[in-house]
Each structure stands twice: as structure tokens, then as C-alpha cells.
Amino acid sequence: MRIVESLLAAALCCAAVALQAVAAPPVSQLRSVHGATQLFVDGKPFLVRGGELDNSSASSPAFMAPVWPRLKAMNLNAVLVPAYWERIEPTEGRFDFSSVDTVLANARKHDMRVVLLWFGSWKNSMSSYAPAWVKRDQSRFPRAQTSDGKGLEILSAHAGENLKADIRAYVALMKHIRDTDTLRTVIMVQPENEVGMIPEARDHSAAADAAFKAPVPAALTDYLAAHKDTLVPALREAWAAGGFKTGASWEATFGAGPATDEIFNAWFEGLYTGKVAAAGKAVYPLPAFVNAALIRPGRQPGQYPSGGPLPQVFDVWRAAAPAIDMLVPDLYFPNFVEWALKYETPGRGYFIPETGRVGAAEMAANAFWAYARLNAIGVSPYAPEYLSPEEQKVLGDANDVVAQLAPQILAAQGSGKLVGIRPPTAFDGKTDLSPQKLVLGRYTLDVHFKAPPPISIGQKEETELPGSHGGFVLQTGPDEFLVAGTGMYVYFGTTDGAQAGIESVWEGRYTKGVWVPGRCLNGDETNQGRHLFVPTAKFTVHRVRLYTYR
Known part of the structure; x- marks a missing residue:
């Protein structure tokens, strides 16, 4: 009888495991779809409306208790949260x-x-989140x-x-997520x-x-040789100046100076990070990205975090860390x-994990673009929990528009039926408000960021609209468009000499x-x-239908 009971219990256990395996949603992944790389969650394309918590917020459940409803009210569908090595492994080997x-649990609840x-080893270049037993x-x-x-x-x-x-520690974390997060709440790392x-x-x-004086690893120079025609210009020029050497020291290969120091550091920190990522993916293959300061x-390497995943060393990172899916800013x-x-x-996928230091309307305009x-695949303002109530409302309204249009955006990405609008701003804050001309199908769109003069007054100069400017236009049919954004006027024309008229504009x-x-x-x-006016x-959402006449 005991044998029968044991066999029955084993069968039920196997059945439960099999049922759980069938019921569990698929692991999120990056896929190439109609010319765009998109994030698939639960087997469907997913547009991240994110917010990255301030570094210390998630360390206190009590602090976070009133924050979660505010994040939900901002219409976020994803939150970027630190996993602190010092909290996960306070004693070596005990997690x-x-x-x-x-x-x-709180993310699922909301x-x-x-x-x-x-x-882990580094946060903003420093090792402040390593456990005390590592620091001491x-x-x-070694440091x-x-x-x-x-x-x-x-x-x-x-x-x-x-x-x-x-x-x-990272592998232990990924195993824990794999084994306990059966609802696939975690979508990227x-x-x-x-x-x-x-x-x-x-x-x-x-x-x-010693490594700097040793020959540049063949793994790097082999990669550079295989991609010689497509290397980023700064790296190719540095390598070419020395005659495309292999088997030589770093300075003999790339020249002496801070640029070579940065290439060197990018290789070893990229190699380290790539090995961490690869070990985690081996147990749970979530999409992985690394971010750059x-x-x-005018700053030189070392006056900023030298060797991070920056454009001038993209190829070094790709050679060093193939397990990293995205290099992001x-x-x-x-x-x-x-x-x-x-x-x-x-x-490759495109993700913006941190952005801010501007008003919510400008963050939204950047995200739409x-x-x-x-x-x-997503945009994530930093520390949304500290925005003012007014700014949270603006960001929430913008995210609501993105949520409404996410199916259309995802279907149009990479198809040529979706265009972004954003006037460029220089580092000193000066914005180029020149009109922008876009083409969708047979129609042209002239986008202005200044108000036209009133016809009855005869004023000649346009006046700048206050606030932020930008958004997107999505073509849903031969003569139909969805327009969303802030602070712009859109004038319509055609590419074939006909005139374009506005049949209707609906809010909705x-x-x-x-x-x-x-x-x-x-x-x-x-x-x-x-014209169509998109207020600041x-x-x-504006639904526009056009017609043509001669």
C-alpha cells in the first residue's frame, strides 16, 4: 500500500510540475519584427512605459508603500529597481x-x-554596493x-x-528569479x-x-579585423595609425594617450561585465543591457567614467561582452x-533606462520621439517618485496616450508609417525651432514649433510656443493619421503637386x-x-483624415 501511495504522490508531483511548466508564460526576449527590434513579454510585443526608482527607494518597503500607488497613477507599466549585492549576500555564501x-510582490499587486x-561590483563606477565582507x-x-x-x-x-x-551572487539571483518568478514579472536585467x-x-x-604592457588579446584584434570596415571611426583610426598591429602592447597597437587607456579599460571592464551577464543568462536567459554615463x-577619459559603453568604444564592448544585448545611454x-x-x-534593441532633469512634458516629448x-522598446524617467504632483499628472497623461496607442506604435515601428518629431537642443540649452518636413505616404507634414501670426492682424513673425515641443505621427490608412505630442502646429501637403485639405480632426x-x-x-x-494644433x-490623441484637391 505504501508503495502505491508513493507512486501516486510521485505522479501527482510530476503532473503538478508539468502543469506549472505549461502554465508559465514564456521568458521575455528581443525579436526582430518588420524592421524593428522589439521586446516580447508573455509572447507579445511590449512597450515599456518605465520609471527607474531612486537608488535608495527600494531598500525600504515602508518608504515604498505610498510610492507604488503613485507609480500606478503615472500609468507606468514597468519599474526599474536595483538589486543590491550587499542586501542579497550580507554574509559570504548566504543569500x-x-x-x-x-x-x-508589490509590482505584481500594481x-x-x-x-x-x-x-554588484560597480554602480556609477564605484563599488559602494559591494557587501561589507568584500569591502573590508x-x-x-583588490581595488x-x-x-x-x-x-x-x-x-x-x-x-x-x-x-x-x-x-x-548574480547567478544565485538569476536562479532565484527563474525558480520563483513564475509569472515572469522580471522582463530584463x-x-x-x-x-x-x-x-x-x-x-x-x-x-x-602588467596587462597594459602585454599584447592586446587576440580576441579583441580578431574581432576588429573581422569588422574593420564598420568599426566606429575613432577606434579604426587609432588602430590604423599603428598599421593595424596584432600581438603588440596596447600603446604599440593604438598609440599612447588617454584614448588608448580608455580602450584598454573598456576591454577589461566589458569582459568582466560580459562574463557576469553570460553566467546569468546560462541559468535564465533574460535580455540584458548595460548603461553608460x-x-x-571638453571632458577627457577619466573626467567621465572612462571605458563605459560609450560610442567610441562600442566595438570593444561588443567584442568583450557578446552576452550583452543592448548598449544604452x-x-x-x-x-x-x-x-x-x-x-x-x-x-539591436533600443532602450533608455534613465532620463530626466527636465520637466515632465519635455520627458514625454523625448519619449514620444x-x-x-x-x-x-522603452523610456524610463529617473526617480519619478520625487516628481511634484503636477509633474506626475503630466507624465501620467502622456503615458496614458502611449498606453492607448501602444498596439499601433508596435505595429508601425520599423514599417515607415511612424515618424518622430523633436526640435534638437544643443548642450548649452539653445533649441533649433526651425520647421521640420516629414513624409508619410503621399502626404508631407510641415511641423512648426511657433504660433502662426493672426491673419486679421497681418503680423509677419511667428511667436514661439511656450513649453516643450515634439511627438509622433502614425499613418493608419492612405489618408488617415494619429498625432500625439506637445507644442506644435502641423501643416499638410502632398508629394505629387496636389493640395491637401483637412477633412476632419477628432479628439478622442x-x-x-x-x-x-x-x-x-x-x-x-x-x-x-x-493646420492641426497640438497644445503644449x-x-x-488627434485622429486626422485628409483629402486632396487641385
Whole structure:
């Protein structure tokens, strides 16, 4: 009888495991679809309306308790949350995942996904989130050093024990997520955070200096040789100046100076990060990205985090860390468009994990442009929990528009039927408000960021619209468009010499995928059919139908 009961129990256990395996949604992944790389969650394309928590917020469930409803009210569908090494492995070899489990439980409760940020060896270049047992044992876990021999609060990428400890903790985390997150709440991971060396361009520890004098690894030069015609210009020029050497020291290969120090540091920190990512993917293959702190004008390597995943060393990172799916920017500078375009890489996903230091309407305008122009899988303002109630309302309204239009955006990305609009701004804050001309099908769109002069007054000069400017236009039919954004006038024409007229403009919204019309704006709001006006910081959907005449 006991044998029969044991066999029955074993059968039921196997059946339960099989049922769970069948019921569990698929692991999220990046897929190439109609010319765009998109994130698939639960087997369907997913557009991230994210928010990255301030670094310390998630460390306290009590602090987060009133934050979660505010994040939900901002219409976020994903939150980027640190996983702190010091909290997960406070004692070597003993893991405590309660901080992560609490975050995931609250995210599920509020119908949000999670992107985990591994604060392991490095966060903003430093090693401030390493456990105390790592920080205190500097003989076993050595630090990077300056050229005059001073230790830094930065774990050295040239120390095998550092890498071994980081991998062990990260793999434990990924196994835990794999085994407990059966609803697939976690959709992406970021191993390490804003890696790079400061205040010098590379590590000068004894191990690093020995590696610098040794030949450049063949794994790097072989990659460079295989991609010689497509290397980023700065890297190719540095290698070409030395005659495309292989088997030589770093300076003999790329020349002497801080640029070579940065290439060197990019290789070793990229190799380290890539090994962490690869070990995690081996147990749970979530999409992985690394983020970069960008460069202020005039700064040299070491005056910014040298060797991070920056445009001038993209190829070094791709050679060193093939397990990393995306190299992505943290975009806080005014010249958002300029920097965003530097990270455009066909065939790879595009994600903006951190952005801010501007008003919510401008963050929304940047996001709308990125979804359209860059086929972004997501945009994530930093520390949304600290925005004012007014700014949270603006961001929430903008996210509501993106949520309504997500199916249309995802279907149009990469198809040529979706265009982004954003006037470029220089680092000094000066914005180029020149009109922009776009083409969709047979129609042209002249977008202005200044108000036209009143016809009755005869004024000649346009006046700048206040606030932010930008958005997107999505073609849904031969003569039909959806327009969303802030602070712009859109004039319509054709490519074949005919004149374009506005048949109708409707305000409205999509509810469960069905268009629900609001006001028809065919009178004063369109200046008697002359243009479409998209108000500043008032986020809504405009459905436009055009016709042509001679």
C-alpha cells in the first residue's frame, strides 16, 4: 500500500510540475519584427512605459508603500529597481532575496513589470554596493589604483576573486528569479551600472599595468579585423595609425594617450561585465543591457567614467561582452536628440533606462520621439517618485496616450508609417525651432514649433510656443493619421503637386483598442482647416483624415 501511495504522490508531483511548466508564460526576449527590434513579454510585443526608482527607494518597503500607488497613477507599466549585492549576500555564501521578493510582490499587486538593475561590483563606477565582507578584505578583493598608487573605492576588473564573487551572487539571483518568478514579472536585467574608471582613464594596479604592457588579446584584434570596415571611426583610426598591429602592447597597437587607456579599460571592464551577464543568462536567459554615463563637452577619459559603453568604444564592448544585448545611454543632457542618435544601432534593441532633469512634458516629448524615431522598446524617467504632483499628472497623461496607442506604435515601428518629431537642443540649452518636413505616404507634414501670426492682424513673425515641443505621427490608412505630442502646429501637403485639405480632426481616445471620439475640431481649433494644433503639455490623441484637391 505504501508503495502505491508513493507512486501516486510521485505522479501527482510530476503532473503538478508539468502543469506549472505549461502554465508559465514564456521568458521575455528581443525579436526582430518588420524592421524593428522589439521586446516580447508573455509572447507579445511590449512597450515599456518605465520609471527607474531612486537608488535608495527600494531598500525600504515602508518608504515604498505610498510610492507604488503613485507609480500606478503615472500609468507606468514597468519599474526599474536595483538589486543590491550587499542586501542579497550580507554574509559570504548566504543569500537573502527578501528585498527582491518584496519588490516583485508589490509590482505584481500594481500590475507592473520589473527591470532588475544589478548593483554588484560597480554602480556609477564605484563599488559602494559591494557587501561589507568584500569591502573590508582588500587583499582578497583588490581595488583599482591611481597612477600614484592610491587605492580607489572601485573593485579592480583585473582581479579574479572580484569576478568570481560577483558571478556567484548574480547567478544565485538569476536562479532565484527563474525558480520563483513564475509569472515572469522580471522582463530584463542590467548587470552592473554605469561602469567606467574615474578619476583616471584606467586602473593602474600592478595587475592592470602588467596587462597594459602585454599584447592586446587576440580576441579583441580578431574581432576588429573581422569588422574593420564598420568599426566606429575613432577606434579604426587609432588602430590604423599603428598599421593595424596584432600581438603588440596596447600603446604599440593604438598609440599612447588617454584614448588608448580608455580602450584598454573598456576591454577589461566589458569582459568582466560580459562574463557576469553570460553566467546569468546560462541559468535564465533574460535580455540584458548595460548603461553608460555620457560625456560633457571638453571632458577627457577619466573626467567621465572612462571605458563605459560609450560610442567610441562600442566595438570593444561588443567584442568583450557578446552576452550583452543592448548598449544604452543614460540621457540627462539637454542635447537629448544628439546623444540618442549616437546609440542607434540597427538590428539591436533600443532602450533608455534613465532620463530626466527636465520637466515632465519635455520627458514625454523625448519619449514620444524615441518610440517613433528610434523604435525604442522603452523610456524610463529617473526617480519619478520625487516628481511634484503636477509633474506626475503630466507624465501620467502622456503615458496614458502611449498606453492607448501602444498596439499601433508596435505595429508601425520599423514599417515607415511612424515618424518622430523633436526640435534638437544643443548642450548649452539653445533649441533649433526651425520647421521640420516629414513624409508619410503621399502626404508631407510641415511641423512648426511657433504660433502662426493672426491673419486679421497681418503680423509677419511667428511667436514661439511656450513649453516643450515634439511627438509622433502614425499613418493608419492612405489618408488617415494619429498625432500625439506637445507644442506644435502641423501643416499638410502632398508629394505629387496636389493640395491637401483637412477633412476632419477628432479628439478622442482608444478604450480597449476601440476608438471613442470626443470633440470634432474642424473650426477655430484648426484655423478653418489650415493646420492641426497640438497644445503644449496637454496630452491627447488627434485622429486626422485628409483629402486632396487641385
